[in-house]
Amino acid sequence: MRAEPSVLPLHLSGVGFRHGGQALLSDVDLCVPRGALTIILGPNGAGKSLLLRLAHGLLEPSEGRVEWAFAAPRRRHAMVFQKPVLLRRSTLANVTHALALAGVPRGRRKAEALAALDRVGLSALADRSARVLSGGEQQRLALARATASRPDVLFLDEPCAALDPAATRAIEDIVRALHAEGTAIVMTTHDLGQARRLARDVVFLNRGRIVENAPAEEFFAAPQSPQAAAFLRGDLVW
Numbered sequence: 001m002r003a004e005p006s007v008l009p010l011h012l013s014g015v016g017f018r019h020g021g022q023a024l025l026s027d028v029d030l031c032v033p034r035g036a037l038t039i040i041l042g043p044n045g046a047g048k049s050l051l052l053r054l055a056h057g058l059l060e061p062s063e064g065r066v067e068w069a070f071a072a073p074r075r076r077h078a079m080v081f082q083k084p085v086l087l088r089r090s091t092l093a094n095v096t097h098a099l100a101l102a103g104v105p106r107g108r109r110k111a112e113a114l115a116a117l118d119r120v121g122l123s124a125l126a127d128r129s130a131r132v133l134s135g136g137e138q139q140r141l142a143l144a145r146a147t148a149s150r151p152d153v154l155f156l157d158e159p160c161a162a163l164d165p166a167a168t169r170a171i172e173d174i175v176r177a178l179h180a181e182g183t184a185i186v187m188t189t190h191d192l193g194q195a196r197r198l199a200r201d202v203v204f205l206n207r208g209r210i211v212e213n214a215p216a217e218e219f220f221a222a223p224q225s226p227q228a229a230a231f232l233r234g235d236l237v238w
Contacts, residue, residue, distance in 0.1 A: 007072040015064035042205035075102040084142035116148035136167025156187035
């Protein structure tokens, strides 16, 4: 059977977003290729989360285009938020419900959900209520739910912001494993240490515009803009 083509690359061309007459993003040009592990950095209010929502299709741009290489049904790309919204069901049922929404046949859902839970280390908690899991476990469940149908690209919006160091390490290990398996990752974070550990490429946003887009080693070693240099020093608050 011929493999289904990837929806990547994803191109954002001249994308802008306005709200209440104010430009929150302007002139965004970005390509997400297969194999990406891109970290989006920038000060608070720079537009990082907004950029992910536009790329994922949760919002429509006010101008410009968001284009996939092939038609991209939602199951081919997924998003995990800083605070996951979980169903009042078991850990397993949260994942099987997502698979049902993705159109996976009923007879395959339980096995695929258990495999997704195993990938994030939660198979032993399959029957536990999702609402009583720890914060780190809930975020791992959100990752299992988002990736159970094997999307081409996963958008992560500060998934470790509320987690302790041990839970953060667990999430980072899962991100690396997903990427190694072929999932492209686009992730926002406020944690420069995390960005250094994970990123292949860095997109730096400031005041709704992409100021730099560079390989991670180059960005951290020699930022090309005064805004990025100030951000890395901890001096840029806007």
